[in-house]
Each structure stands twice: as C-alpha cells, then as structure tokens.
C-alpha cells in the first residue's frame with residue numbers, strides 16, 4: 001500500500017507528479033483514501049428536452065451528429081452537435097481538442113457528463129466527460145459513480161474524472177487482498193459498522209445509496225477514532241510524565257479572602273471552575289488547564305482565588321497579560337481586591353524603571369512578594385521567583401509558545417499553568433483539537449447584566465449615530481469608536497483613523513467634549529496616558545484601533561461604535577463589543593459599514609445583531625471560515641480530515657471520542673488481544689501534529 005503512485009498502471013512519472021502536487025496523492029494508500037465528494041447516479045440519463053434550467057451537472061446519452069470549428073476572438077472552438085431522441089445541444093471545447101477530435105466517433109452512442117451552460121435559451125456543455133456507451137457499460141458494476149475533487153490543472157493535463165475513476169477501480173481490484181481491518185471487531189459489532197474492505201469498495205463505487213451511507217459512516221468513525229485516540233493518548237502520557245507541586249490545603253489566606261474580602265457572590269460557574277482548579281492543584285501532577293469564559297464572565301476573580309491557594313501552600317503566583325494596558329488593569333483590580341489582606345502584589349512591565357525593578361526582583365527572590373502581575377517582561381531571565389507555583393496567562397492567543405516555555409525553565413518542577421481565554425472555542429472544535437485537554441468553562445455572566453443592544457448602520461447614517469452618541473454623553477456615559485487595523489495596509493488604516501478622528505473632533509468640539517486617541521504608532525507611555533484619561537472619565541470618547549480589544553475595563557462606557565465593521569472577523573467583533581455592557585446601564589454596539597457588503601460580511605454583521613452569545617458566534621465563525629482558519633495557521637494542519645467533518649458529524653465525533661477514552665482508560669498500552677489492531681494501525685499512522693505546543 002505504500003508503493004509510490006507512479007508504479008500504478010496508467011500513471012507514470014508525469015501524472016504521479018501532478019497527482020502529488022494537485023491532490024497530495026503519493027502512494028496507493030493515498031489514492032484509496034482519496035474520497036469522492038459526490039456521486040452520480042449511473043442509471044439516470046437526462047433527456048435533452050427536460051434539462052433543468054440551472055447550471056446543474058447531468059449525465060446524457062446520445063450521439064454526435066457533426067463537428068465544426070467556430071472562429072472566435074482568440075483561436076477557435078470546437079463544437080460537436082449532440083442529440084438524443086428528445087432534442088439536441090452543443091458540446092464545446094475551447095482548447096485541447098486536437099487529440100480528442102481523432103478519437104471521436106460520429107453517430108455512435110456516447111454517455112456524456114458535465115455542467116450545463118445556458119445561453120439565450122440554448123443548452124450547451126463545455127468540456128464534457130465522455131465515453132462510448134458500450135465502454136461505459138463495461139465499467140465497474142455500481143449504481144453510482146464517484147466524482148472526485150479535482151483542479152483546473154489536472155483537467156487541462158488530461159487527468160479527467162474518468163482517468164481517476166479508472167485508476168481507483170484498478171487499484172481496488174488489484175490490491176483487495178491487502179485491505180486490512182483497522183478497528184477491533186467488537187467495535188464493528190457494537191456500532192454496526194461495515195468492514196474496512198467493504199467500506200473502501202462502497203465509498204468509491206457504491207452499489208446502493210444505503211451501502212454508501214454505511215461506508216461513509218464507517219470511514220468517518222475510523223478517522224475520528226484515530227484522531228481522538230492520538231490526542232487523548234498524548235494528554236494521558238503528559239499527565240503520567242510531568243510532576244507538579246502539591247497544593248494540599250486551602251488555608252487561611254484563601255479563607256480570609258473568601259469570607260471577608262470577596263466583593264460579590266461567585267456565580268455557580270465560577271464556583272465550579274474554582275473547584276476544578278483546586279482538584280488539579282492537589283493531584284501532584286502539573287495542571288495544564290484552559291479556562292474559557294466570555295468577556296465579562298469574571299475570570300479575574302477565578303485567577304486570584306487560584307493564586308491564593310498557591311500562597312496558602314507557600315508558593316508565589318504570577319498573572320501575565322499580553323499588553324501593558326491590560327497588565328496595569330489587572331494589577332489595579334487585584335490590588336483593590338486584596339486591600340486589607342496584607343498580601344503583597346506588584347506590577348512588572350517593559351516600562352518599569354530600573355529602580356523599581358531592583359526592589360521588585362529582591363522581593364520576588366526572597367518570597368516576600370506573593371503575586372507578580374506583568375507583561376512578557378515576567379519571562380525575562382533576570383526575573384527569578386523564590387518559588388513560582390502557579391502561572392496564569394490571560395488571553396492565550398496573544399502569546400507565542402516559546403515565551404510560555406520559558407516559564408518552565410525556572411524551576412525543577414514546573415509551575416501549574418492556567419491559560420485564560422475570552423475567545424470562545426466551539427465545543428466541537430475544542431473536542432477535535434484538544435482531545436482530552438482539561439478545559440474549564442465559565443458559561444454564565446454575573447447577575448444583573450443587561451444584554452448589549454447591537455445595531456447595524458450604514459455610513460450614510462453617521463449623523464444620526466453621532467446624534468445618539470451626543471445623547472449618551474449628555475447622560476454621563478462614555479463611548480468607544482474603533483477603527484480596523486490590518487497589517488498589510490497599515491498606512492491606509494492609519495489614515496482612516498486620523499480622518500475619523502478629525503471628523504469626530506469637529507462633531508464633538510472642546511471644551512464640552514474631550515477625546516482620547518490610542519493607536520499602534522504611539523509610544524506606550526502616551527497610550528497609557530490616553531487610556532488613563534478615559535478610565536478616569538476625563539475624556540468621553542476613546543478613538544482607537546483594535547489595541548483596546550483585549551480586555552480594558554471601563555464600566556461607565558456604554559457605547560461601542562465599530563467603523564468598517566465588515567472588515568473585522570466575528571470573534572474580533574465580539575471581543576470589541578465586550579468592552580461595553582460592564583456597568584449597570586443599557587449598553588449599545590453600533591456596527592458601521594459601507595453599503596456594499598459581501599454575503600459573508602452580511603452574515604457576520606447579522607450574526608452580531610442577533611446574538612450576544614460568544615459560543616453561538618464562534619459556531620457561525622467556524623461554519624463560515626472552516627476549522628483551519630478559525631484557530632490560525634498553527635492549527636490548520638490538525639483538522640485536515642479526509643472524510644469526516646467536525647461540524648456536520650458531531651454525533652459521530654462524540655461517539656468516537658467516548659470510545660477512544662474508554663479504551664485508553666482500560667488498556668492504554670493496547671495489550672488486550674482485541675486491541676492489537678489498534679496498536680498496528682497507530683504505529684502505521686503518519687499523523688503527527690504539534691498541537692500540544694499550543695497549550696503551554
């Protein structure tokens with residue numbers, strides 16, 4: 001099965017190169033697992049006078065009555081007049097017809113297949129697939145024949161559907177004896193799955209619709225099963241291997257804070273998550289947990305409570321944020337939460353002065369400092385902890401793997417790691433890429449929040465929107481106005497921002513109105529100054545690029561205006577919207593756009609208007625962009641499934657995942673006789689991904 005595809009009869013070096021480049025088919029095995037994306041009913045022929053009035057693909061039986069060449073602007077096209085008992089149409093070739101012409105037989109029955117093209121009520125078919133009827137009838141005995149994914153280049157080089165179909169058919173015949181089963185027979189029985197051998201035959205040449213469905217189900221299950229098996233296995237091995245500090249007790253520090261300083265009652269979700277973390281911290285294995293919670297769901301308090309457990313056990317904690325502004329905000333919220341507790345907390349960022357650092361480094365090394373909040377400056381070599389027990393990283397997708405790995409090198413036993421993210425990862429996707437990674441979820445918001453009202457307005461309504469902004473400012477509220485920033489055209493974006501700023505300044509003149517502006521080209525101390533003015537309520541409007549995306553907290557801000565909203569991705573829009581709705585007032589998010597919107601852009605804006613639920617939005621995003629794009633390039637390789645679909649086949653994914661989990665629980669080395677087949681298949685699998693780097 002690992003034989004190079006060039007050695008298959010009918011392939012050779014040139015086609016082998018094409019197959020590899022265009023379809024990533026390198027071996028016999030690859031071709032067998034190159035699955036059709038749809039099927040044509042071989043028994044059905046469309047009468048020409050009843051062709052559907054669309055660009056559908058159809059199969060027709062008829063004869064060629066004559067052939068002519070028609071001069072056109074560039075070169076000629078070849079036209080074959082084709083007819084059946086009911087009518088006639090034209091078959092058209094714009095190129096590559098020389099060799100075709102020689103093999104074409106007039107007035108002999110052909111079966112043709114292709115896409116109908118309508119022009120002035122006349123049907124034609126450009127570049128049809130065609131075969132003499134008697135040859136067609138000798139083909140494999142199947143009710144359907146397969147249509148495979150293809151490319152323009154392949155078709156131009158003569159590797160048509162017919163060619164691929166024939167290659168697959170001959171491979172199926174030749175190698176049948178080598179199709180070994182890959183699933184334990186008790187699983188086949190339990191899930192009523194057909195054998196691998198039968199599935200391969202049926203998926204390429206289905207004899208009935210029912211058998212096709214069963215073949216697809218069997219192959220999808222197999223694909224999910226081995227994907228999950230590998231993911232869960234890796235996590236299992238990681239847990240066996242990596243020791244962690246044991247935080248056995250919840251002590252007086254935690255208790256005192258919980259009883260006397262907690263400013264609100266925890267939501268049920270927060271309680272549950274704290275419990276999950278506590279359990280992890282007591283096991284003696286390193287915690288590696290992802291904490292997901294929508295913006296505003298209250299992750300900060302969970303972070304603090306977790307660090308208090310570390311402190312209770314004689315360890316230090318650190319909370320690391322991706323930007324200076326965010327680190328400052330975290331520092332201020334922790335500081336005010338910790339007031340009167342006697343717990344020492346400090347801030348370290350790129351702009352901490354030398355003098356500050358000397359004091360801070362010392363306090364950190366002596367253990368006098370319990371909590372260090374900071375930016376990536378925390379990862380620097382010279383920052384040494386007395387004994388770091390827990391590292392919490394906010395907004396994971398902002399950090400590189402290398403940066404996180406550094407945390408590990410600071411102690412013999414690595415600190416526990418909690419990664420917090422406000423980017424909702426749809427359950428289906430989380431399941432497929434993280435397998436059995438520990439995920440905690442805060443799925444409810446703190447009580448008393450009014451849902452944010454989201455509206456979509458076109459640019460020509462800006463005056464009315466500004467009028468609304470004025471009203472809100474009169475009521476004492478504050479407003480964000482955000483401009484897109486896309487790396488490739490930074491200068492252009494910068495110009496948009498500045499033009500916008502000017503027009504906003506004109507509409508909201510001083511001294512009555514004060515405006516802050518924050519963008520990527522500013523020095524960080526200037527940014528911090530402008531932010532601070534807004535936080536303190538000295539300015540009413542914050543004009544910004546997306547730098548404010550990651551978690552600033554100004555509860556008095558009640559309006560978020562997003563300019564050129566169609567240029568933002570769904571998750572970004574949702575993150576931005578999360579900047580408002582943090583206080584008790586009704587908040588608004590206004591999506592501004594031009595009047596010309598792509599279908600996808602429209603769907604994104606409509607989704608935002610309709611839903612406030614981060615997970616629902618993430619599901620739409622997943623559907624719009626596909627799983628690869630959603631997680632960024634790092635992940636795209638992981639989800640290159642050949643037949644299964646994490647979105648459409650969720651039930652099957654769950655079944656495969658549960659099965660894999662049970663098997664690993666009972667027999668993680670696959671020593672059981674029934675599991676030999678799993679052992680064999682796993683070792684033959686080439687699947688290898690570095691997803692585990694993604695989480696710490």
Ligand code: ADP
Pocket residue numbers: 264265266267270293294295296297298299300301422446447553582
């Ligand atoms: P995020 O998950 O986005 O980091 P934060 O931790 O910043 O959310 O919390 C958002 C706001 O909600 C803060 O002002 C915080 O004080 C408040 N908050 C958090 N948990 C609760 C709760 N259980 N009850 C009331 N308010 C809460």
Ligand code: MG
Pocket residue numbers: 299300394551
């Ligand atoms: Mg936060």
